Amino acid sequence: xxxxxxxxxxxxxxxxxxxxxxxxxxxxxxxxxxxxxxxxxxxxxxxxxxxxxxxxxxxxxxxxxxxxxxxxxxxxxxxxxxxxxxxxxxxxxxxxxxxxxxxxxxxxxxxxxxxxxxxxxxxxxxxxxxxxxxxxxxxxxxxxxxxxxxxxxxxxxxxxxxxxxxxxxxxxxxxxxxxxxxxxxxxxxxxxxxxxxxxxxxxxxxxxxxxxxxxxxxxxxxxxxxxxxxxxxxxxxxxxxxxxxxxxxxxxxxxxxxxxxxxxxxxxxxxxxxxxxxxxxxxxxxxxxxxxxxxxxxxxxxxxxxxxxxxxxxxxxxxxxxxxxxxxxxxxxxxxxxxxxxxxxxxxxxxxxxxxxxxxxxxxxxxxxxxxxxxxxxxxxxxxxxxxxxxxxxxxxxxxxxxxxxxxxxxxxxxxxxxxxxxxxxxxxxxxxxxxxxxxxxxxxxxxxxxxxxxxxxxxx
Amino acid sequence: xxxxxxxxxxxxxxxxxxxxxxxxxxxxxxxxxxxxxxxxxxxxxxxxxxxxxxxxxxxxxxxxxxxxxxxxxxxxxxxxxxxxxxxxxxxxxxxxxxxxxxxxxxxxxxxxxxxxxxxxxxxxxxxxxxxxxxxxxxxxxxxxxxxxxxxxxxxxxxxxxxxxxxxxxxxxxxxxxxxxxxxxxxxxxxxxxxxxxxxxxxxxxxxxxxxxxxxxxxxxxxxxxxxxxxxxxxxxxxxxxxxxxxxxxxxxxxxxxxxxxxxxxxxxxxxxxxxxxxxxxxxxxxxxxxxxxxxxxxxxxxxxxxxxxxxxxxxxxxxxxxxxxxxxxxxxxxxxxxxxxxxxxxxxxxxxxxxxxxxxxxxxxxxxxxxxxxxxxxxxxxxxxxxxxxxxxxxxxxxxxxxxxxxxxxxxxxxxxxxxxxxxxxxxxxxxxxxxxxxxxxxxxxxxxxxxxxxxxxxxx
Numbered sequence: 001x002x003x004x005x006x007x008x009x010x011x012x013x014x015x016x017x018x019x020x021x022x023x024x025x026x027x028x029x030x031x032x033x034x035x036x037x038x039x040x041x042x043x044x045x046x047x048x049x050x051x052x053x054x055x056x057x058x059x060x061x062x063x064x065x066x067x068x069x070x071x072x073x074x075x076x077x078x079x080x081x082x083x084x085x086x087x088x089x090x091x092x093x094x095x096x097x098x099x100x101x102x103x104x105x106x107x108x109x110x111x112x113x114x115x116x117x118x119x120x121x122x123x124x125x126x127x128x129x130x131x132x133x134x135x136x137x138x139x140x141x142x143x144x145x146x147x148x149x150x151x152x153x154x155x156x157x158x159x160x161x162x163x164x165x166x167x168x169x170x171x172x173x174x175x176x177x178x179x180x181x182x183x184x185x186x187x188x189x190x191x192x193x194x195x196x197x198x199x200x201x202x203x204x205x206x207x208x209x210x211x212x213x214x215x216x217x218x219x220x221x222x223x224x225x226x227x228x229x230x231x232x233x234x235x236x237x238x239x240x241x242x243x244x245x246x247x248x249x250x251x252x253x254x255x256x257x258x259x260x261x262x263x264x265x266x267x268x269x270x271x272x273x274x275x276x277x278x279x280x281x282x283x284x285x286x287x288x289x290x291x292x293x294x295x296x297x298x299x300x301x302x303x304x305x306x307x308x309x310x311x312x313x314x315x316x317x318x319x320x321x322x323x324x325x326x327x328x329x330x331x332x333x334x335x336x337x338x339x340x341x342x343x344x345x346x347x348x349x350x351x352x353x354x355x356x357x358x359x360x361x362x363x364x365x366x367x368x369x370x371x372x373x374x375x376x377x378x379x380x381x382x383x384x385x386x387x388x389x390x391x392x393x394x395x396x397x398x399x400x401x402x403x404x405x406x407x408x409x410x411x412x413x414x415x416x417x418x419x420x421x422x423x424x425x426x427x428x429x430x431x432x433x434x435x436x437x438x439x440x441x442x443x444x445x446x447x448x449x450x451x452x453x454x455x456x457x458x459x460x461x
Numbered sequence: 462x463x464x465x466x467x468x469x470x471x472x473x474x475x476x477x478x479x480x481x482x483x484x485x486x487x488x489x490x491x492x493x494x495x496x497x498x499x500x501x502x503x504x505x506x507x508x509x510x511x512x513x514x515x516x517x518x519x520x521x522x523x524x525x526x527x528x529x530x531x532x533x534x535x536x537x538x539x540x541x542x543x544x545x546x547x548x549x550x551x552x553x554x555x556x557x558x559x560x561x562x563x564x565x566x567x568x569x570x571x572x573x574x575x576x577x578x579x580x581x582x583x584x585x586x587x588x589x590x591x592x593x594x595x596x597x598x599x600x601x602x603x604x605x606x607x608x609x610x611x612x613x614x615x616x617x618x619x620x621x622x623x624x625x626x627x628x629x630x631x632x633x634x635x636x637x638x639x640x641x642x643x644x645x646x647x648x649x650x651x652x653x654x655x656x657x658x659x660x661x662x663x664x665x666x667x668x669x670x671x672x673x674x675x676x677x678x679x680x681x682x683x684x685x686x687x688x689x690x691x692x693x694x695x696x697x698x699x700x701x702x703x704x705x706x707x708x709x710x711x712x713x714x715x716x717x718x719x720x721x722x723x724x725x726x727x728x729x730x731x732x733x734x735x736x737x738x739x740x741x742x743x744x745x746x747x748x749x750x751x752x753x754x755x756x757x758x759x760x761x762x763x764x765x766x767x768x769x770x771x772x773x774x775x776x777x778x779x780x781x782x783x784x785x786x787x788x789x790x791x792x793x794x795x796x797x798x799x800x801x802x803x804x805x806x807x808x809x810x811x812x813x814x815x816x817x818x819x820x821x822x823x824x825x826x827x828x829x830x831x832x833x834x835x836x837x838x839x840x841x842x843x844x845x846x847x848x849x850x851x852x853x854x855x856x857x858x859x860x861x862x863x864x865x866x867x868x869x870x871x872x873x874x875x876x877x878x879x880x881x882x883x884x885x886x887x888x889x890x891x892x893x894x895x896x897x898x899x900x901x902x903x904x905x906x907x908x909x910x911x912x913x914x915x916x917x918x919x920x921x922x
Contacts, residue, residue: 028562061563063574066531070573073527101489102522108716108744108766111572112531113524156743159720159752255569259620282617283569284771286747287778291620305569310745317748 053127121333145170197223217403362414514588582794606631658684678864687717823875
């Protein structure tokens with residue numbers, strides 16, 4: 001029988017702090033990093049390549065070693081499994097990891113251990129969709145309603161959503177699935193950009209990047225806020241002048257405020273006609289989000305640090321958010337994100353997936369697209385975050401054109417990195433970390449003619 | 462200047478699963494473990510011993526390696542620090558760890574990384590109180606109200622409790638501090654026991670252990686529930702018959718239920734006149750606890766897995782609990798537990814500290830006792846959990862007599878283990894893990910004549 005033969009891990013880090021990319025009020029100097037893993041198998045693809053599954057947990061530097069050890073700690077649950085069993089029942093596969101009675105103590109279902117589970121679960125979905133020869137979004141959208149329901153761990157959800165209700169919602173959503181798939185393949189999925197808005201950038205750079213973003217087709221631009229109210233007012237003025245009245249501006253405080261501080265700050269900023277405030281306070285604080293939402297006119301959101309489906313459920317039950325972010329690498333993988341997408345449909349909450357980082361755009365686009373085709377049926381009232389860096393380290397990088405994500409066509413979930421990128425950025429011994437002076441963050445040529453890339457270029461309508 | 466010279470870590474595990482000690486509905490086979498650490502210094506005690514600080518994160522087996530690596534990942538924040546700076550400002554010390562902008566991504570303030578921070582913070586408090594020659598409870602109780610307030614990270618708390626309110630509460634509590642200290646030293650602090658109630662035990666063993674517990678002076682006994690309603694009804698009947706009407710019975714479901722399931726189950730069990738239901742559902746689910754509490758007469762509690770002060774705050778704001786547990790090794794150390802104790806006083810919520818495990822009794826007793834002397838001023842309406850195993854691995858084991866914890870007199874927080882216990886139970890290479898057949902869980906003689914122990918015996922009134 002074909003089996004998973006090994007779980008390989010690598011500690012991969014990019015020295016992004018040298019350029020202030022990704023700087024915000026809570027994260028002044030991130031080195032975008034990945035606890036990267038490969039599920040090796042003894043099967044081959046139709047092309048004769050070794051079949052494998054790729055996944056990662058995203059971190060921002062220190063601690064990526066801890067995250068990598070946590071991924072490796074799951075090997076005993078995975079190595080030796082029958083590929084047919086894994087690919088045929090990814091619900092049972094994911095629950096095997098979250099239900100480990102001893103590992104559960106380290107969360108439960110939160111933090112380092114849960115992100116490790118998410119990385120391994122995502123790698124298994126990558127493996128299953130590669131084996132099926134489909135991009136993950138398509139693999140998911142082709143599952144039956146009952147198969148999707150079987151992927152979800154329903155524990156702790158039944159006071160808001162039951163498996164039976166979810167099945168009924170998914171059966172409703174099955175109507176029009178083929179037309180939505182064709183629409184997606186033709187038109188892509190809306191993107192929004194955070195690239196102009198990092199706190200470390202000058203006003204001139206902010207204005208220039210905002211104008212470029214509008215010219216590139218973006219209809220929403222997000223700025224980081226929360227370090228200085230005076231600076232935020234000035235920077236939002238700069239941005240609003242640069243983009244005109246019709247482009248939406250969102251802001252992100254990265255957990256900076258208490259309730260009263262958030263309300264005071266937002267009262268000064270709401271005149272800029274904001275699309276949303278993201279992470280105004282602790283991601284754990286459901287009641288604080290509800291209190292802030294009740295006091296300001298800016299739509300409230302959170303989610304990139306929301307640890308699991310139980311917290312998302314409460315954010316919706318408490319009417320604490322107007323919209324949410326999901327993140328491909330924070331919760332327990334595809335399965336738990338399916339639960340969150342089902343909750344969002346139940347509560348009519350639009351989803352604006354969090355991305356950027358390393359591989360987050362590549363992965364999360366699949367979830368948003370599967371949601372459009374098979375779950376919510378909506379796309380034009382939402383958008384996937386896009387940040388334009390580090391994509392060239394990936395074998396199947398995202399393609400964003402005219403402010404929209406093009407639907408991926410290469411099989412898998414998108415987390416596979418070039419071997420050279422992995423080796424060059426291995427921490428602490430890779431060449432990128434040996435250089436006495438800053439090295440370019442993207443050593444791979446910008447447009448490498450790779451098989452996945454060429455396939456993607458050719459197949460989208 | 463005197464400095465912290467090294468942070469040493471050890472992966473220590475006890476093969477408790479061989480005896481079904483600690484079995485419950487979610488944790489059928491725990492191997493009680495510690496990610497153990499020592500903060501070495503270049504200073505010596507008045508006795509000429511090397512001065513060090515001891516701490517641990519408690520886990521239940523697999524994943525203790527991950528937890529140990531997470532503790533080690535904090536070394537760069539600690540090694541080389543001036544001892545006077547550390548011991549003189551433990552608030553700044555703790556915030557240095559929680560505010561690491563890159564490590565924060567791995568939580569924030571939850572799971573593996575937060576427990577690691579808690580272990581290092583507790584080791585620093587152990588070090589500071591050893592240096593002062595005081596048991597931690599006394600060291601804490603001797604701090605001024607302003608010093609206690611300065612230990613707390615007030616971020617995310619101000620919608621429920623401000624530093625100014627806390628200062629006023631502590632100044633109120635300063636009245637009578639000396640009398641309470643004397644009372645505590647004479648009478649100790651109430652304990653309750655969970656030893657009789659593990660799910661793996663037979664009815665006969667349960668009844669025998671219940672009768673012994675009552676004879677030993679316990680007034681509250683806790684039983685694990687949640688695997689089978691029929692079994693729970695029968696076991697509660699056995700326990701109630703064994704203890705009579707005057708001893709309180711509490712139950713612990715270890716996160717087993719959804720809301721409706723909890724309400725249905727508790728409706729069948731409330732006739733046993735229960736002191737509380739602990740962890741009826743996910744520790745993350747504040748709204749579910751509130752819904753359960755509204756539907757049943759059994760007092761609702763949680764806390765041993767509550768990840769940080771922000772979650773405790775919401776449990777109280779939402780009136781989701783009648784009482785809480787705190788745990789010495791789950792949150793960010795002494796500092797964050799001080800925040801929780803202050804919140805509990807503000808909301809008039811009694812605290813029943815979680816213990817058992819490895820070293821949890823030894824550590825958490827200090828927090829409860831400091832709370833009695835300097836914060837809540839209350840003790841007879843609450844009790845510290847006690848489980849009678851693994852104490853002899855500790856240099857200063859707890860002493861529970863007549864159903865009460867005696868106030869420790871040895872300096873420090875209590876987490877220091879015998880070197881032989883550490884070496885014997887080092888995983889995976891220690892002798893306890895090499896034995897072909899089960900080995901006794903307590904290789905150290907039950908009453909070892911050690912300096913710490915002898916000191917404790919001699920000094921309590």
